[in-house]
Amino acid sequence: MLIRWQRRRQPAPPEExxxxxRLVLWLGVxxxxxxxxxxxxxxxxxxxxxxxxxxxxxxxxxxxxxxxTGARLHQPLNLLLIGSxxxxxxxxxxxxxxxxxxxxVNSVEGLSDSLLLVRFDPVQQRLVILSIPRDTLTFIxxxxxxxxxxxxxxxxxxxxxxxxSELLGNVPIDRYLRINVQGIEKLIDAxxxxxxxxxIAMRYRDESQHLYIDLQAGRHxxxxxxxxxxxxxxxxxxxDIGRVQRQQMFLRTLMEQTARPETLARxxxxxxxxxENLDTNLTVEELMSLGQFLTRLPRSRVQFLLLPGNFNGTxxxxxxxxxxxxxQRIAWLTDQYFRDTPTAxxxxxxxxxxxxxxxxxxxxxxxxxxxxxxxxxxxTAGYPHPLVAEPLPQPIPITRIIAQQGDLAAARQVQLLLxxxxxxxxxxxxxxxDVTIQLGxxxxxxxxxxxxxxx
Numbered sequence: 293m294l295i296r297w298q299r300r301r302q303p304a305p306p307e308e309x310x311x312x313x314r315l316v317l318w319l320g321v322x323x324x325x326x327x328x329x330x331x332x333x334x335x336x337x338x339x340x341x342x343x344x345x346x347x348x349x350x351x352x353x354x355x356x357x358x359x360x361t362g363a364r365l366h367q368p369l370n371l372l373l374i375g376s377x378x379x380x381x382x383x384x385x386x387x388x389x390x391x392x393x394x395x396x397v398n399s400v401e402g403l404s405d406s407l408l409l410v411r412f413d414p415v416q417q418r419l420v421i422l423s424i425p426r427d428t429l430t431f432i433x434x435x436x437x438x439x440x441x442x443x444x445x446x447x448x449x450x451x452x453x454x455x456x457s458e459l460l461g462n463v464p465i466d467r468y469l470r471i472n473v474q475g476i477e478k479l480i481d482a483x484x485x486x487x488x489x490x491x492i493a494m495r496y497r498d499e500s501q502h503l504y505i506d507l508q509a510g511r512h513x514x515x516x517x518x519x520x521x522x523x524x525x526x527x528x529x530x531x532d533i534g535r536v537q538r539q540q541m542f543l544r545t546l547m548e549q550t551a552r553p554e555t556l557a558r559x560x561x562x563x564x565x566x567x568e569n570l571d572t573n574l575t576v577e578e579l580m581s582l583g584q585f586l587t588r589l590p591r592s593r594v595q596f597l598l599l600p601g602n603f604n605g606t607x608x609x610x611x612x613x614x615x616x617x618x619x620q621r622i623a624w625l626t627d628q629y630f631r632d633t634p635t636a637x638x639x640x641x642x643x644x645x646x647x648x649x650x651x652x653x654x655x656x657x658x659x660x661x662x663x664x665x666x667x668x669x670x671x672t673a674g675y676p677h678p679l680v681a682e683p684l685p686q687p688i689p690i691t692r693i694i695a696q697q698g699d700l701a702a703a704r705q706v707q708l709l710l711x712x713x714x715x716x717x718x719x720x721x722x723x724x725x726d727v728t729i730q731l732g733x734x735x736x737x738x739x740x741x742x743x744x745x746x747x
Contacts, residue, residue, distance in 0.1 A: 341563070342571060342572065342573060344449070344571055350449075351450075353465065354450075365582065365585050369411070372465050372468045373408040374404045374444055374449065375404065375471055376399070376400045377405040377524075380394055380395045382397070382445075393499065393501060396474060400570075400571045404443070406423075408421055409456060409460070409630065410422075411630055418593040419586065419589055419593065420630070421595070422599060423597065424599045425601070425615040426441035427532055428459070429614040429615065429617070434446070459617065463631065467572065468572060469570070469572040473520055476523070476569075477520045482561070485514055488512070488541065489511050489541075491509065492685060494506070507521055507522060510686070532615075544718070555587075556580070556587055559580060597717065621697065628698065629698065645674070646673060646674035647674055649675055649676075651728075652678060652680075652729070653729045653731065654683055654728060654730045656683060656687040658731050658739070663680060666729075666735075679725065690714055691712060691734055693706050693707045694720060694727065695715065696722065696728050699727075703727050713735070
């Protein structure tokens, strides 16, 4: 009774405080109700995110044992991500025949402009993203040898998935997601943009498409339209492969800035914005589960790969540019990253000794004498004389040791010899290397200490 009497005698909170907490409560209820309402609107439909009906035969391409336990991903999942760009000139019957330029069309049925195989792996706690150049020469069932970007236009996501699976030695593909460039622009705007380092000045004009790219080198916060310019630019020495490298840079930066619980809570709103530009056989529950996996995953566990291969070169006799797959390296790569159970002994196909590891060094703002000293010390340690490549356009704080071809063991061996730097599995280094060392500001003092000693 005493306690109850004391509570009654406590002074009432000020009217302003009461109003404040009522407002907080009202906002919380409104936000939760809005999110739940949007989510319920998506969940209430049987196939909430599919634009294309798959035949039973097409569904078989994606049939594999359940990857989820309830709403939680518990087995590795391979997702084919298809980015498409469809122009009015690609259509037999354009919506407006009076257009004087090739306008973008809200469709996911055309040539694939970007092709990624993404592995969500809760067993090894990693996310692996394999970029497949759109000019990759491969066999498409029913079409024959052709560029892989034709598969989506010829037979939709099922044919694209079957083609990628065969290219990679029958790696299973569990789900697909297709999005067009207009959807990517809306997605970036819905996420609030992205801040990244534009490595070079990007300028390009194509009046036939009304495509205008104008980005300055340096660090910028890009909105959806500017991000699309960054992703579509491919007018440099490496062409589409250079674009793939920049896409990997963009994806890593975007994930670091947006893979947060508060972003996951906005998933229903984001899906409602880009839904008309999206097609997937993932359910909303599965998408939310993949989002939860990403929010819990350390950024160091995100790995980027490039399909092993080489340019065919363009001459008078060879007018069409292809990316020619290196099937031996592809077999090793898929065993290491995309199979639940590897089919070969990785020791037989990896890079067993320093003498077989090709190293490239990219400087930023260090004295050239330090770069040459590092090159000599690596050669003394048993590596073939490293290639000193074109420097990076902008300095970086921490040295990056990049497993360019996906050989993590080789990159870690180099890191052990250096004694500094961070290892990354991605394809943003020198194409001809197995390991690229991108020297950061931390390398200055470390290398100066080795004036008279070797690695």
